[in-house]
Amino acid sequence: MKILAIDSSGLVAGTALLSGDILVGEYSIHNKKTHSQTLLPMIRDMLDMAEVEIAEVDAIAVAAGPGSFTGLRIGASTAKGLAQALDIPIVPVPTLEGLAFNLAGTEALVCPLMDARRDQAYYGIYDVEDGVPETVAEQSAAPIGEIVEKVNEIGKPTVFLGDGVPVFASRLREGLKVPYRMASDSVRYQRAASVAELGKYFLAQHREVPAGEFAPVYLRLSQAERERLEREKRDAGGR
Numbered sequence: 001m002k003i004l005a006i007d008s009s010g011l012v013a014g015t016a017l018l019s020g021d022i023l024v025g026e027y028s029i030h031n032k033k034t035h036s037q038t039l040l041p042m043i044r045d046m047l048d049m050a051e052v053e054i055a056e057v058d059a060i061a062v063a064a065g066p067g068s069f070t071g072l073r074i075g076a077s078t079a080k081g082l083a084q085a086l087d088i089p090i091v092p093v094p095t096l097e098g099l100a101f102n103l104a105g106t107e108a109l110v111c112p113l114m115d116a117r118r119d120q121a122y123y124g125i126y127d128v129e130d131g132v133p134e135t136v137a138e139q140s141a142a143p144i145g146e147i148v149e150k151v152n153e154i155g156k157p158t159v160f161l162g163d164g165v166p167v168f169a170s171r172l173r174e175g176l177k178v179p180y181r182m183a184s185d186s187v188r189y190q191r192a193a194s195v196a197e198l199g200k201y202f203l204a205q206h207r208e209v210p211a212g213e214f215a216p217v218y219l220r221l222s223q224a225e226r227e228r229l230e231r232e233k234r235d236a237g238g239r
Contacts, residue, residue, distance in 0.1 A: 002057050008035040016193045017050055025047075063190065065095055092202075095190070096122065098194045104132075113167075120141055161188045
């Protein structure tokens, strides 16, 4: 069983190939290029280096959101195009669970934070001591103050990771009353290898979907959609 994994949900674009229990390859890039420029070339180069033909892939695991609206759409369209061409399923992996899996085996709770702008973050809280993340707090978008309150309410040591850590580090230090630490840079950001591992686990649970049925999970409206609704409200109010 060969699983191709894709994660373009945040600042890092990544792809990985899992064959059975072996991580055959993982490519990632964190720079200013858009994921539309990097993702397909990375997949091609990784498969070439691994000497694996794309037709040998049995399923595609993809970070399904939340995250960057543009990044999620690029990942979704790439995964759907490949899956439809190969007639193979897609395995959706929640982005925050993929991030939490970077710290599999950690005794403390894990709280991924992704910057959602406007003083908000996408977050979830997970127990990863046994490997696969168990949900303690469901993924959602919330103001950072509410997230700090939630962590304090749960009252257990917590590790934070994700691109929201440098953005909200001072707020975390000011508000947290539980023991905490920040994950190191080497595991802070999305890893396609984690998406591949969880994809394998979810596939065994029959959580795959046909390519045509897959859609990213955004959790909230995009800025363009919010602005459109605000304009419609203003127009309606002026009538």
